[in-house]
Amino acid sequence: MDRRTAFKKLTASLLIGAGAISTSCSTLASDDAKEKAQIDWEEQFKGNYKLMSDEEKQDTINRLMRSYELRTGKTISMTAENPAEDVLFGYAFNISKCQGYMDCVSACVKENNQDRNSEMQYIRIHEMKDGEGFKFDKADDNYYHEVPVEGHFYMGTQCFHCDNPPCVEVCPVQATWKEDDGLVVVDYDWCVGCRYCMAACPYDGRRFNWSKPEVPESEVNKNQHYLGNRMRKKGVMEKCTFCVQRSRKGKNPACVEACPTGARIFGNLLDPNSTIRWVLENKKVFRLKEDLGTDPKFWYFMD
Amino acid sequence: MGRFKVLKSLVVDSLDTITKGSIKYHIWMGVLTLVMLIGMYCYSIQLEEGLSVTGMTDRVSWGLYISNFTFLVGVAAAAVMLVMPTYVLKDVDFKQAVLIGEGLAVAALIMCLAFVVADMGGPSVLWHMIPGIGVFNFPNSMLTWDVIVLNGYLFINISIPFYILFRHYQGKEAKKSVYVPGAVLSVFWAVGIHLVTAFLYQGLQARPFWNNALLGPRFLASAFAAGPALIILVLAIIRSFSAFNIPDKTIKKIAMIVTVAAQINLIMLISELFKEFYAPTHHSESAYYLFFGLHGKNALLPWIWTAIPLNVIATIILTFNRFRNNLKVLYVCCFMLFVAIWIEKGFGLIVPGFIPGPYGKIVEYLPTGIEIGVTLGIWALGAFVFTILAKTAIGIELGELRYKKKETIEDRH
Numbered sequence: 001m002d003r004r005t006a007f008k009k010l011t012a013s014l015l016i017g018a019g020a021i022s023t024s025c026s027t028l029a030s031d032d033a034k035e036k037a038q039i040d041w042e043e044q045f046k047g048n049y050k051l052m053s054d055e056e057k058q059d060t061i062n063r064l065m066r067s068y069e070l071r072t073g074k075t076i077s078m079t080a081e082n083p084a085e086d087v088l089f090g091y092a093f094n095i096s097k098c099q100g101y102m103d104c105v106s107a108c109v110k111e112n113n114q115d116r117n118s119e120m121q122y123i124r125i126h127e128m129k130d131g132e133g134f135k136f137d138k139a140d141d142n143y144y145h146e147v148p149v150e151g152h153f154y155m156g157t158q159c160f161h162c163d164n165p166p167c168v169e170v171c172p173v174q175a176t177w178k179e180d181d182g183l184v185v186v187d188y189d190w191c192v193g194c195r196y197c198m199a200a201c202p203y204d205g206r207r208f209n210w211s212k213p214e215v216p217e218s219e220v221n222k223n224q225h226y227l228g229n230r231m232r233k234k235g236v237m238e239k240c241t242f243c244v245q246r247s248r249k250g251k252n253p254a255c256v257e258a259c260p261t262g263a264r265i266f267g268n269l270l271d272p273n274s275t276i277r278w279v280l281e282n283k284k285v286f287r288l289k290e291d292l293g294t295d296p297k298f299w300y301f302m303d
Numbered sequence: 304m305g306r307f308k309v310l311k312s313l314v315v316d317s318l319d320t321i322t323k324g325s326i327k328y329h330i331w332m333g334v335l336t337l338v339m340l341i342g343m344y345c346y347s348i349q350l351e352e353g354l355s356v357t358g359m360t361d362r363v364s365w366g367l368y369i370s371n372f373t374f375l376v377g378v379a380a381a382a383v384m385l386v387m388p389t390y391v392l393k394d395v396d397f398k399q400a401v402l403i404g405e406g407l408a409v410a411a412l413i414m415c416l417a418f419v420v421a422d423m424g425g426p427s428v429l430w431h432m433i434p435g436i437g438v439f440n441f442p443n444s445m446l447t448w449d450v451i452v453l454n455g456y457l458f459i460n461i462s463i464p465f466y467i468l469f470r471h472y473q474g475k476e477a478k479k480s481v482y483v484p485g486a487v488l489s490v491f492w493a494v495g496i497h498l499v500t501a502f503l504y505q506g507l508q509a510r511p512f513w514n515n516a517l518l519g520p521r522f523l524a525s526a527f528a529a530g531p532a533l534i535i536l537v538l539a540i541i542r543s544f545s546a547f548n549i550p551d552k553t554i555k556k557i558a559m560i561v562t563v564a565a566q567i568n569l570i571m572l573i574s575e576l577f578k579e580f581y582a583p584t585h586h587s588e589s590a591y592y593l594f595f596g597l598h599g600k601n602a603l604l605p606w607i608w609t610a611i612p613l614n615v616i617a618t619i620i621l622t623f624n625r626f627r628n629n630l631k632v633l634y635v636c637c638f639m640l641f642v643a644i645w646i647e648k649g650f651g652l653i654v655p656g657f658i659p660g661p662y663g664k665i666v667e668y669l670p671t672g673i674e675i676g677v678t679l680g681i682w683a684l685g686a687f688v689f690t691i692l693a694k695t696a697i698g699i700e701l702g703e704l705r706y707k708k709k710e711t712i713e714d715r716h
Contacts, residue, residue: 044404044427044428046439048431068577092622124662135663136586136662136663137663139663157662166507166508169443169444170443170506170507172432172444173429173431173432173437173439173440174438174439174440190428190438191424191428192424192428192429192431192432193422193423193424194419195364195422196359198364199507199656199657199660200509202509202661203661204661206361206362208354208361208424210353210355210359210361211353211354211355212353233353234355234424235424235425236424236425237424241663281375292508294508301406
């Protein structure tokens with residue numbers, strides 16, 4: 001008997017027991033409550049998304065959508081699109097165009113349902129002095145003044161979706177991995193919260209839910225992807241996914257769309273006609289901390 | 304079937320032993336229980352609220368729990384310094400100490416596992432880590448290696464003493480052919496647990512403070528100083544509170560081990576400091592932060608500047624035969640060394656790894672009351688487990704707990 005059938009049998013028998021107890025002990029136990037209990041059980045003991053068949057992926061997103069409906073009375077749409085063939089996503093950032101407006105940051109927070117209480121942000125914009133190069137220790141990544149400031153330039157950092165990601169290597173349970181289209185993703189339900197990936201990331205690309213993330217119901221982005229902006233729990237890692245829920249539908253990530261200066265370029269590295277390819281071929285590009293051998297799929301360039 | 308009868312009787316007898324004792328013993332166990340309960344209460348808050356009740360943040364994502372875990376792996380590994388001479392080199396002087404040492408290893412390992420669980424964001428899905436039903440990232444993740452070696456070492460350190468005590472309980476000699484292979488294995492395994500734990504940090508190219516070839520060897524040297532130092536202190540306490548006979552000679556031999564390890568540790572410390580400060584690069588910033596503070600942030604200074612003098616003074620005093628052989632001085636030095644290495648291998652190693660962050664940001668870390676409560680609770684758990692193990696082991700070794708003895712009494716009735 002494999003793990004899956006073992007769990008199914010175990011779950012089924014536990015469900016009968018739990019169901020019997022809840023109905024006999026409570027006259028108020030509605031069908032909804034029973035259904036919710038069943039969903040919670042199956043969610044608790046499901047497998048790693050990376051190893052699920054498409055059918056199992058569909059089952060879990062159906063459960064999650066139903067669970068949201070039972071809890072809030074509102075419906076959401078969640079997909080489990082797999083990577084498209086011949087797609088490898090890449091990103092380029094124009095440091096001479098970025099003015100530090102931070103529209104990308106707020107668009108990202110809204111799009112990806114990040115925790116509002118802890119003000120979690122995937123993107124950091126570093127304000128640096130002209131003529132000093134990248135002096136990160138002297139840069140300000142938490143400013144509240146009017147931008148752009150004279151004599152400064154701005155650069156953004158986020159998850160670079162490395163081709164050789166150290167975070168994936170160190171995860172003890174394979175809760176994070178690189179998809180075929182190059183996106184480094186996290187299975188939020190499989191993550192055990194050891195934060196080893198966070199220690200391994202040289203680019204400060206990962207965020208942890210130290211407490212239960214909260215998003216006001218009216219602000220929840222209801223177009224979700226299992227590996228992207230669906231609601232997270234406390235105690236799990238999350239990160240930028242190049243907006244998997246948008247990029248796999250052929251759209252740009254929210255940060256690219258929101259940028260008022262056009263400093264952000266996103267696209268398919270395998271498509272010779274894409275803008276990202278044009279930038280890589282015609283501009284002088286460089287990457288951060290190349291000596292570490294992580295091969296980020298995120299380039300900087302200037303005009 | 305006979306064996307099960309003996310086992311049942313052993314369990315009953317040891318339960319009887321550990322629940323009886325002097326007033327002091329009861330106060331000790333009562334205090335430990337209280338601290339454990341407080342720790343559990345703190346942990347329940349952490350379970351409810353999440354790790355936000357700790358001082359950890361996205362910038363410093365490992366803190367007090369992982370610091371203590373790292374240190375205690377060393378304490379566990381130190382049992383080997385007694386096991387090897389006793390079982391492998393047939394040095395009988397250590398025989399009395401080795402059961403205590405292995406008991407200490409068991410307690411330390413249980414504390415290690417408890418610290419790791421306390422540090423987890425999702426303890427309810429920890430089954431994902433169990434090979435077979437979960438998905439193990441072996442051999443890529445050093446954390447999976449650590450899970451394997453720690454649990455394996457725990458098994459070895461439970462089974463060998465259990466076998467010996469089980470034989471002695473029946474008044475029989477333990478068969479060398481059974482336990483010596485296990486003891487030899489445990490020698491290599493002990494080095495393994497500590498080296499693997501060091502590799503956990505050493506393998507991260509993102510953290511230059513840890514990404515340093517000396518980290519593994521230095522882990523071993525400091526472990527073989529701090530662990531046996533703790534064993535000496537424990538033996539001293541056992542000597543004064545029980546009839547268990549531990550000759551001065553044994554303690555002095557362990558003191559020799561502590562001394563040599565502490566000296567090697569000091570040499571490695573100097574080598575590390577030389578590398579960081581003679582020709583500093585931006586990779587030395589963590590060390591600067593640790594020893595001198597950076598941009599006005601200096602939370603670790605009082606810690607490290609307590610540890611360094613304690614370490615140096617204790618090592619120098621121990622180096623001289625005359626001082627080392629004076630037991631009172633020895634105990635003080637062992638205590639100093641233990642505290643110094645706890646700071647150095649705990650806070651002094653883990654926290655600066657995150658400071659400054661990957662982009663130079665300096666955010667300091669300070670444990671919260673809840674974190675300290677859970678930590679104290681786990682230390683109390685370790686002390687509790689060790690007391691139980693030691694009391695049973697001493698009872699059997701002294702001949703107070705015997706299977707036959709009980710039978711003969713029953714026969715007389």
